[in-house]
Amino acid sequence: MLAIAVLFVLRLYAEELTEMALVPDVEFTEQDPLEANAYQDPAMWFSRPGKGVNDPARWQPAFSEELSSRGALEEREDAKETPDFAVFFVHPTSFLENDAWNAPLDHEDSQNRARLMVRGMASAFNRASEVWVPRYRQATYGAFLTDSPEAGRALDAAYADIEQAFDFFVDSVPEGTPIVLAGHSQGGYHVVRLLTDKLKGTPLMDRVAVAYPIGMPISMETDLPALGLPACASGQQAGCVASWASFAEPADPGQYLRLYNETPGIDGESRSDTPIVCFNPLTGTLNGSADAERNLGTLVPDGDLSNGELLAGAVPARCDPQSGILLIGDPPELGQYVLPGNNYHVYDIPLFWRNLQADVVNRVRAWQPAQAS
Secondary structure (H helix, E strand, C coil), X not given: CCCCCHHHHHHHCCHHHHHHHHCCCCCCCCCCCCCCCHHHCHHHEEECCCCHHHCXXXXXXXXXXXCHHHHHHHHHHHHHCCCCCEEEEECCCCCCCCCCCECXXXXXXXXXXXXHHHHHHHHHHCCCCEEEEECCCCECXXXXXXXXXXXXXXXXXXXXXXHHHHHHHHHHCCCCCCEEEEEECHHHXXXXXXXXXXXXXXXXXXXXXXXXEECCCCECCCCHHHHCCCECCCCCCCCEECCCCEECCCCCXXXXXXXXXXXXXXXXXXXXXCCECCEECXXXXXXXXXXXXXXXXXXXXXXXXXXXXXXXXXXXXXXXXXXXCEECCCCCCCCCCCECCCECHHHCCHHHHHHHHHHHHHHHHHHHHHHHC
């Protein structure tokens, strides 16, 4: 469910060779705008109301044997108290080619990978009354390994599709329904842009119960103030932002921090050595620490990545005060898709699948009385 072949490549190549292999060496080609009504077509969505049993975001992984009876009971009890809310989820990069800066919508391999990502990641939001996951002409993976103008144009082009999909989502969701914005990696980047370019300073921001730009480093000083929402500092807080980057120990976040330090913040100022937002999914707080027993369920994939089960108590989490990364202890056995430096980026959501499922419901519940007052 997390089949991202690029991670296998990254295990074989050094940092410099990775850039050579994945950054396109072709000119950027401007994309034609989508039709104005493109997202009226259900085929433009991996997930949306009406998809039925084939909706990947509605997948519910099985509980491991020791969790099965307790988990089923808790699911029934929690479902009784879950208010309506709508999720807009942006999937991460699944286009790995270096012969184009943006993925065509008919690129079969990237679309199949994206569908698996939605199944393994967006499913953590499956208690929502509505889950919407658009297809979009994503920027290629190599666009995140260079600061070339072409990379910026590729990301702009991808965001144009996301913005159009989001407009349709807002028009389709019942008025007054709380909204959750979520995305991972490139998806997190687009969530940040929606907050800064589309929502900040508008009445629609009042409907955002929580935003999860997961896997995207957010500077407390140069990025967070521009988002229009504070960081999620407590477990019962609504209208806030939560993000983290997972590393097993011993961690080597050198490449991650280098890219962070070299990229200017949203306000245009240098992010170098500024503190990074580190949300702990096990505590629901900033900069927290928790033993593995607080982990309600890690999504452990099968060998062929087509399925998986929830295993409780497998992974701890603590925010490192120096680097701002989320440390998860000894490397857990989740599969081969681990980046150099014990970087568990691909597993940011599966590591804490069930805690995230509970966290979003708690924040939507907190949003309800806040709006009533």
